[in-house]
Amino acid sequence: MEIVDYLRVARRRLWVLVGVPVVAAAAATAIVLLAPQRYAGTAYVAAPALVGGAAAQQFTGVQAANQFVAAFGAAVTAPKVVEQVSADTGVGAGALRDGLKVTQVGASSQLELRYTSTDRDTVSPVLAATAEHALEFLFSSQVEVGDREVETATGEVTAATAAITDWEKTNKVSQPDKLYQALLSESASLRRQQLEMAAVGNSGGAASSAAAIAALQKRLDALGPKLPEYQALIAQRDSATAALAKAREGLQAARAQVQAADPAKVASVGETERVSRTGAVIRTVVPVAGAGVLVAVLLVALLELVARNRRAVAAAAAPADAATPAAVPAPRAHAVTDVTTAGR
Incomplete structure (x- = not known):
């Protein structure tokens, strides 16, 4: 088909091409306005x-x-x-x-x-x-998370402190790390004193210092093996204390954010x-009208297809009718009249 044919179809089906989009747009407008x-x-x-x-x-x-x-x-x-x-x-x-x-x-x-x-x-x-x-x-x-972190860290500090207290009760010694350092200092002082007494010829004083040094050494030997376990408990408590301090800082920052919020x-x-409603009408009617145009075009195409099929069927039936011979009329029967001729 040429453009002229399409224009002819559009003119013939103009009521469909215009009516369907208009009805669709009117319905959409009514729905929005109502x-x-x-x-x-x-x-x-x-x-x-x-x-x-x-x-x-x-x-x-x-x-x-x-x-x-x-x-x-x-x-x-x-x-x-x-x-x-x-x-x-x-x-x-x-x-x-x-x-x-x-x-x-x-x-x-x-x-x-x-x-x-x-x-x-x-x-x-x-x-x-x-x-x-x-x-x-x-x-x-x-804030809730911060509270839970502080609570957890506090429990860890409490548990670590209780473990240290139990260790001290079991070993019957308090703060063995500091005690060990004090015993070392006292032993060093006695050794200096022993040397000074020996230098001045005070053998009795030197012997007394040696006895004291020996007693201190026994205590050091007994306390030394226990220090690693105690120091591990101290490190655990220090770590828990640091975690608690960090958790409290986080909680404080969270509370500050809550106040700022x-x-x-x-x-x-x-x-x-x-x-x-104007914007709603425009947003609704434009796409609906566009869809109506598409539906109208499809409907016109369908109508033209149906009409063309009908014309094709009619055109195909016409030659068949023309090829069929016409019926020859039967000759009319003439009545034969027997004329009895009489002599004229």
Whole structure:
């Protein structure tokens, strides 16, 4: 077919090509306009103190802002947060998940939390409750983790200290490491004293010093083998003490983040506004009308195909009819009249 043929078909089927998209667009427009009026509001969350800074903070590094926005967006639809917001506002969980949306403002750590609903009175409460519980979900959990770490480290310090106390009771000696050093110092002092007495010819004093040195050496020999075990217990306690100090620092940093994430300081809720239907109509009608044009073209093609098949069948039947010989009329019978000729 040539272009002229296509134009001829389009002109003949113009009512289909125009009618189907128009009806589809009108139906879509009616559905949008007859739907309940929707309302929307926006909460702004700006907490620069929560992003970057010390390495102990939850969100650090060059991707800290993006990580914070992504984590907040996930927290908004987390089951725990949704349940809390639903309990506070009376809005269903499904409506909350469908109506809430989080967007980042540029490349900053500031974000916008938007909620859309058909109930105007629930927009602001939902935004306030969601911002509060999402921030609490993100940062209060760090405090809980810090509390558990401090509790665990404290238990390890207590256990290590109890092990040292039990060892001292069993071996009947307190702080053997310090005692060993004191005995070494005393032995060295007696050896110097023994040499001084021997130098001045005080044999009795030198002998007394030698006896004292021998007694000290026995104590050193008895105490020395026990020191490694005791020193291992001391090292274990020191390690537990260092872990406890680190856990307390982490807990302190987590509590500081919770204070910095106070919703009253970092979140603000804007006014509730009516959602314009114009944008919704455009977003709905344009694709529906496009789909209507496609359906109309397919329908025209189908109608033309059916019409062409009918014409082909009719054209095929016409020659067959022409080839059939016409029926020859039967000759009319003439009545034979027997004329009796009489003599004229």
